[in-house]
Amino acid sequence: MNAPTIEYAELAPLITIFGAAVIGVLIEAFVPRKVRHPVQVAVALLALVAALVQVILLAGTGMVAAVGAVAVDGPALFLQGTILVLAIISVAFFAERRLEAGGDAFAPAASTLPGSEEERILVRERMLQTEVYPLALFAVGGMLLFPAANDLLMLFIALEVMSLPLYLLCGMARRRRLLSQEAALKYFLLGAFSSAIFLFGMAFVYGYAGTLRFGEISEALTANIGQDGILLAGVGLMAVGLLFKVGAVPFHSWTPDVYQGAPTPVTGFMAACTKLAAFGAMVRLFYVAFGGMRTDWQPMLWAVAIATMLVGAVVALTQTDIKRMLAYSSIAHAGFVLTAMVAADQTATAAILFYLATYGIATLGAFAVVTLVRDSGGEATHLAKWAGLGRRSPVLAATFALFLLAFAGIPLTSGFVGKLSVFTAAIDGGAAPLVVVGVIASAIAAFFYVRVIVLMFFSDPAPEGPTVAVPSLWTAVGITLGAAATLLLGIVPGPLLDLAQQASLFVR
Amino acid sequence: MNAYAPILGLILLAAVFAVGSVAFSVVAGPKRFNRARLDSYECGIEPTPQPVGGGRFPVKYYLTAMTFIIFDIEIIFLYPWAVRFDHLGVFGFVAMVTFIFLITVPFIYEWRRGGLDWD
Numbered sequence: 001m002n003a004p005t006i007e008y009a010e011l012a013p014l015i016t017i018f019g020a021a022v023i024g025v026l027i028e029a030f031v032p033r034k035v036r037h038p039v040q041v042a043v044a045l046l047a048l049v050a051a052l053v054q055v056i057l058l059a060g061t062g063m064v065a066a067v068g069a070v071a072v073d074g075p076a077l078f079l080q081g082t083i084l085v086l087a088i089i090s091v092a093f094f095a096e097r098r099l100e101a102g103g104d105a106f107a108p109a110a111s112t113l114p115g116s117e118e119e120r121i122l123v124r125e126r127m128l129q130t131e132v133y134p135l136a137l138f139a140v141g142g143m144l145l146f147p148a149a150n151d152l153l154m155l156f157i158a159l160e161v162m163s164l165p166l167y168l169l170c171g172m173a174r175r176r177r178l179l180s181q182e183a184a185l186k187y188f189l190l191g192a193f194s195s196a197i198f199l200f201g202m203a204f205v206y207g208y209a210g211t212l213r214f215g216e217i218s219e220a221l222t223a224n225i226g227q228d229g230i231l232l233a234g235v236g237l238m239a240v241g242l243l244f245k246v247g248a249v250p251f252h253s254w255t256p257d258v259y260q261g262a263p264t265p266v267t268g269f270m271a272a273c274t275k276l277a278a279f280g281a282m283v284r285l286f287y288v289a290f291g292g293m294r295t296d297w298q299p300m301l302w303a304v305a306i307a308t309m310l311v312g313a314v315v316a317l318t319q320t321d322i323k324r325m326l327a328y329s330s331i332a333h334a335g336f337v338l339t340a341m342v343a344a345d346q347t348a349t350a351a352i353l354f355y356l357a358t359y360g361i362a363t364l365g366a367f368a369v370v371t372l373v374r375d376s377g378g379e380a381t382h383l384a385k386w387a388g389l390g391r392r393s394p395v396l397a398a399t400f401a402l403f404l405l406a407f408a409g410i411p412l413t414s415g416f417v418g419k420l421s422v423f424t425a426a427i428d429g430g431a432a433p434l435v436v437v438g439v440i441a442s443a444i445a446a447f448f449y450v451r452v453i454v455l456m457f458f459s460d461p462a463p464e465g466p467t468v469a470v471p472s473l474w475t476a477v478g479i480t481l482g483a484a485a486t487l488l489l490g491i492v493p494g495p496l497l498d499l500a501q502q503a504s505l506f507v508r
Numbered sequence: 509m510n511a512y513a514p515i516l517g518l519i520l521l522a523a524v525f526a527v528g529s530v531a532f533s534v535v536a537g538p539k540r541f542n543r544a545r546l547d548s549y550e551c552g553i554e555p556t557p558q559p560v561g562g563g564r565f566p567v568k569y570y571l572t573a574m575t576f577i578i579f580d581i582e583i584i585f586l587y588p589w590a591v592r593f594d595h596l597g598v599f600g601f602v603a604m605v606t607f608i609f610l611i612t613v614p615f616i617y618e619w620r621r622g623g624l625d626w627d
Contacts, residue, residue, distance in 0.1 A: 003599030025613050029620035111567070 007065040010072040013051040017141040020047030024134030040133040041095045052084040062507045068213050069151040074503030076148035079280040082357045083273050087140045090269035092474040099469045103128045105263040106172045114177040135165040147280025152202045152212040170262040175378035183261025190254045198241025204234025214289035215508050221292035245278035246334045249307040259327035268367030271330050272360035288506050294344045301342045308335030309441035317448050322381045339438050340422035343429020350504035351425040358414035365482025366403040373466050380466035388461025393468040397456045399483045406486045408446040414489035571623045582611045
């Protein structure tokens with residue numbers, strides 16, 4: 001029997017991240033608790049930077065590795081690089097220790113009861129949660145693998161490796177622990193359901209094609225011209241699993257609860273990186289494996305895209321909590337990406353890659369700003385408390401306003417270029433009615449973004465309003481980078497657009 | 509139909525084993541009854557009445573189940589490898605050693621964090 005060849009050089013970023021995650025678990029086992037926190041943060045950051053360098057060195061590769069199970073091509077590397085950049089900033093936000101009196105945003109031990117004597121002892125001794133770093137690394141590893149998976153089994157494994165640590169991370173908030181644990185349980189139960197549905201769809205697709213590789217599924221599609229019920233059922237069920245992960249309507253109901261309950265740095269990480277990875281996987285699956293039957297799945301994506309844009313934008317209007325509002329905004333953004341996906345060509349891929357990168361950066365920044373606005377009860381997430389924030393701390397309010405304008409797609413921000421490119425791709429792909437809905441949804445969405453800006457700058461501050469905490473240097477640098485990128489990509493989007501264009505070819 | 513004969517045999521064997529062992533324990537088992545014997549079967553928890561607040565149960569159950577899963581996964585992959593060991597060569601050996609190392613990591617973690625201490 002011949003041994004399979006494994007292209008270790010091409011898989012280096014994945015091996016680095018997973019290796020560091022395993023080292024992180026061993027650090028938990030052997031390093032004394034007092035010094036564990038700095039060691040874990042250092043290992044996580046080093047691994048992420050090393051993996052980013054490896055991804056950059058691999059740029060331009062176009063091949064399938066590990067006997068066809070993992071694609072190392074433009075879209076995969078572009079998304080992996082973006083996810084790693086966002087993850088580096090996220091880990092800096094995770095490690096922020098100047099906002100909470102007793103430590104960071106996480107409970108010192110997730111297993112203690114809120115308010116119990118055990119917890120008081122841990123808080124008094126300034127114990128910190130360190131398991132979040134290996135968990136985040138495992139999640140990042142899954143996210144790197146998800147858009148690169150070129151095989152149904154690898155796709156499922158990546159989905160689970162990405163999701164399981166996220167379920168845990170959601171339940172670890174230092175404040176409002178019950179809300180956080182409720183979010184974790186809801187996310188876990190619904191996620192397990194969607195995974196099962198996804199797996200069921202995989203079984204159908206395998207039953208039709210007799211293979212797990214995307215390329216071979218595509219060949220099986222062209223060989224059998226007749227429509228097959230098993231295949232349609234399989235594609236539909238797999239779409240449910242992926243649409244759940246990207247938070248598209250009608251599979252979005254977990255999003256607001258989970259985004260609100262999870263510790264805010266985790267919410268930012270999840271909202272940015274999970275969405276990138278899930279869209280990457282979805283685009284590869286539908287373009288590479290199911291590209292031959294696009295006329296069958298396009299109508300479904302039309303309906304989902306319209307529902308997602310409208311529900312996201314309209315329901316966001318009624319929200320009074322800033323985290324829930326951002327959650328619905330992320331749902332609307334998923335709809336905008338889906339409009340480009342309907343086009344199913346290389347321009348659409350490039351537009352999606354660009355959109356995801358700009359959306360990820362702005363989302364991470366916006367959630368980081370939310371962590372800074374605090375009152376005695378922790379983060380002041382109720383919208384009414386944000387009134388007059390622009391008078392008290394104009395710089396922070398202006399930064400948040402910039403992120404909101406990017407979400408709304410106002411010119412001179414990255415969001416405008418992103419929206420323009422996905423809508424252009426959709427029109428070129430023959431989905432002009434979808435773009436009309438998209439523009440209407442954007443207008444509705446712009447209303448509530450502008451409403452928050454008006455609230456911050458033109459209304460009187462509440463007498464016991466929240467204060468803006470002064471973060472550590474790392475968080476400040478993270479937010480500044482996010483704001484700078486959002487502005488810069490709005491003014492000179494050319495280089496990133498070119499990069500996305502060059503990276504938009506899937507290897508088959 | 510011939511292909512289904514072994515399945516039929518297996519069903520028969522299972523039925524004989526299930527009914528037989530219950531019958532045998534009725535005939536041969538000692539007849540000592542106490543409260544625990546008459547209670548419905550639960551792994552060490554009081555099944556009824558439900559304690560106030562939903563009832564908390566020891567985390568040991570969870571840890572034992574997780575330890576079981578570690579070794580369960582290990583044996584699931586070790587067994588087929590052991591059957592075809594001579595054909596899989598050095599690549600198979602190295603892959604298996606890597607796998608065993610990785611599966612030992614959670615075990616080490618559990619041991620160091622006190623998951624194996626019963627009290």
